[in-house]
Amino acid sequence: MIDWLASTFHLQVTPAQVSAAIRAGVYVALGIVLARLAAATVNRATRHMGAQERVLLRRLASYAVLLLFLASALREIGFRFDVLLGAAGILTVAVGFASQTSASNMISGLFLMLERSIAIGDIINVNGTVGEVLSIDLLSTRLRTFDNLMVRIPNQTMVTSQITNYNRLPIRRFDLQVGVAYKEDLAKVEQALLDIADRDPLCLEDPAPLLIAQGFGASSINYQLSVWAKRENWLELRNRITREVKEGFDELGIEIPFPHVSVYSGSVTEPMPVRLVPAAPSAETPPGDGPS
Amino acid sequence: MRGVDAPSRWWGETDLVHGALRAWCVGPYRLWVRSMAREWRLWSLSSHDTTATELLLAGEAQDTDLPETATLTRVGLASERPVLSLQPLLADRDVVVRPDIPLVVPAGARLELYVTTPVWLRARAGAGGPVLLEEPTHRLSDTWFGPNTLEGELAYAIRTSARLELEALPQRPNRAITKVAVVNDAREPLLLQKLKVPVTGLGLYAGEAGLWTDHVTLERKQADDHAEASVGSGPDVPGARGERIAEPRMATTTRFSLNAFGRLLGV
Numbered sequence: 001m002i003d004w005l006a007s008t009f010h011l012q013v014t015p016a017q018v019s020a021a022i023r024a025g026v027y028v029a030l031g032i033v034l035a036r037l038a039a040a041t042v043n044r045a046t047r048h049m050g051a052q053e054r055v056l057l058r059r060l061a062s063y064a065v066l067l068l069f070l071a072s073a074l075r076e077i078g079f080r081f082d083v084l085l086g087a088a089g090i091l092t093v094a095v096g097f098a099s100q101t102s103a104s105n106m107i108s109g110l111f112l113m114l115e116r117s118i119a120i121g122d123i124i125n126v127n128g129t130v131g132e133v134l135s136i137d138l139l140s141t142r143l144r145t146f147d148n149l150m151v152r153i154p155n156q157t158m159v160t161s162q163i164t165n166y167n168r169l170p171i172r173r174f175d176l177q178v179g180v181a182y183k184e185d186l187a188k189v190e191q192a193l194l195d196i197a198d199r200d201p202l203c204l205e206d207p208a209p210l211l212i213a214q215g216f217g218a219s220s221i222n223y224q225l226s227v228w229a230k231r232e233n234w235l236e237l238r239n240r241i242t243r244e245v246k247e248g249f250d251e252l253g254i255e256i257p258f259p260h261v262s263v264y265s266g267s268v269t270e271p272m273p274v275r276l277v278p279a280a281p282s283a284e285t286p287p288g289d290g291p292s
Numbered sequence: 293m294r295g296v297d298a299p300s301r302w303w304g305e306t307d308l309v310h311g312a313l314r315a316w317c318v319g320p321y322r323l324w325v326r327s328m329a330r331e332w333r334l335w336s337l338s339s340h341d342t343t344a345t346e347l348l349l350a351g352e353a354q355d356t357d358l359p360e361t362a363t364l365t366r367v368g369l370a371s372e373r374p375v376l377s378l379q380p381l382l383a384d385r386d387v388v389v390r391p392d393i394p395l396v397v398p399a400g401a402r403l404e405l406y407v408t409t410p411v412w413l414r415a416r417a418g419a420g421g422p423v424l425l426e427e428p429t430h431r432l433s434d435t436w437f438g439p440n441t442l443e444g445e446l447a448y449a450i451r452t453s454a455r456l457e458l459e460a461l462p463q464r465p466n467r468a469i470t471k472v473a474v475v476n477d478a479r480e481p482l483l484l485q486k487l488k489v490p491v492t493g494l495g496l497y498a499g500e501a502g503l504w505t506d507h508v509t510l511e512r513k514q515a516d517d518h519a520e521a522s523v524g525s526g527p528d529v530p531g532a533r534g535e536r537i538a539e540p541r542m543a544t545t546t547r548f549s550l551n552a553f554g555r556l557l558g559v
Binding site (some may be wrong): 018157169170171199200202204205206207228230233 | 432433436486
């Protein structure tokens with residue numbers, strides 16, 4: 001076999017070198033197996049910890065074992081680590097220039113993990129991208145958006161961006177903007193809104209619902225109804241309270257006006273006369289010839 | 293229906309016949325159950341009428357009696373001789389009770405009041421069998437109990453008349469009565485606007501006049517707005533203590549450290 005290798009690749013291979021290469025291969029294979037075993041053991045032993053810590057410890061154990069066996073494999077094939085250490089200074093400069101961005105991402109990833117502002121499973125918003133954190137890797141953080149797209153965000157971007165974490169606190173507020181017609185009795189409107197919030201069991205009683213008069217709008221008097229919900233119920237409450245306000249207002253005859261414009265011919269003039277013209281039957285009216 | 297010896301007792305075991313629809317009504321809560329060879333079907337509905345006192349035990353019902361708004365639960369479970377076991381349980385979160393009119397507890401005074409909280413119903417296929425359904429007989433409003441929106445815990449909210457006389461307490465089949473003693477050891481009067489009843493740490497009893505829980509004492513210490521809670525064994529009302537029918541949901545070891553901040557009185 002050694003002869004075949006030598007003739008095929010024109011190599012000067014000695015039996016000792018082949019033996020060393022086989023040993024190195026065995027080290028690498030053993031390293032891979034033991035690294036996986038170490039990861040599985042750490043995974044089992046850290047069941048009580050959070051997902052983030054578990055992933056971090058699992059990777060540390062796995063990489064440490066793998067690195068150890070890789071170093072042993074390299075030594076078997078004659079790689080000299082003292083030479084590597086000697087050249088470490090030059091290597092550091094070279095690697096530093098070549099992997100500036102990667103190193104920055106790695107350090108940012110470390111800060112992200114230590115800061116614990118986000119964790120695996122959290123729903124976050126980064127620069128307008130909303131999704132669930134799948135993993136915080138060495139160089140990047142992976143998100144799964146609600147429309148099932150995988151988004152990879154470099155850790156450096158994560159550290160320098162504003163992140164909104166929707167999962168961190170157990171309760172959340174929803175602000176419903178609603179306008180009512182100018183003709184309405186505002187005391188009745190305010191009572192109706194508070195009663196609707198009071199009746200909904202998903203709406204927290206404490207912190208109490210908050211009603212804020214936003215002022216006189218172009219077509220309506222505007223209110224903000226702020227209600228709190230358990231985080232998991234927030235979306236359901238948002239849908240329900242909107243429906244309940246519409247139904248409650250319909251029942252009480254409170255008008256939610258559309259935007260409209262009142263046309264006057266001037267403050268000192270009489271109102272403009274309006275004449276109603278009956279519409280012609282549509283089938284007989286050619287397009288563009290109808291009353292305007 | 294076995295295990296029932298008083299008209300107000302709606303829990304216990306009932307033998308069913310495959311295919312037949314049976315109905316229960318416990319105050320505002322209604323339940324219809326049909327067992328079949330390979331599955332159970334349970335329809336439930338809770339009305340908003342919290343004052344309802346109607347009681348119906350395993351009554352015969354027709355499909356036409358089922359309201360469209362009832363929620364259907366299907367459980368794939370084969371039973372040769374179907375037996376339905378119903379059990380009342382206390383709420384799965386603590387309950388914050390807010391008196392309609394705040395009560396003043398003078399300095400150095402002790403006040404005993406009675407609060408009622410809706411129970412949860414757990415349906416099993418036979419005693420100790422698989423759980424078919426567990427839900428509240430009346431859906432309580434959620435609330436947050438804590439000094440701010442960062443610290444605290446989720447609880448249920450209930451408004452009450454906070455009656456001081458037991459005789460004035462209306463009997464409702466779906467509610468358990470808790471006797472709460474409030475002791476104000478501080479030098480200032482205490483305005484009792486809300487209090488948290490730690491129902492998850494209380495045992496449930498079937499007394500002569502309905503359901504009772506262990507009694508609770510909330511004690512406000514001197515110059516402190518915080519209160520310490522202690523849970524006493526049994527309802528502490530003559531004639532109320534009966535058979536203990538449900539254990540506390542929380543482990544016994546944590547019954548006395550009810551929350552991290554120990555703020556049990558909203559003052």
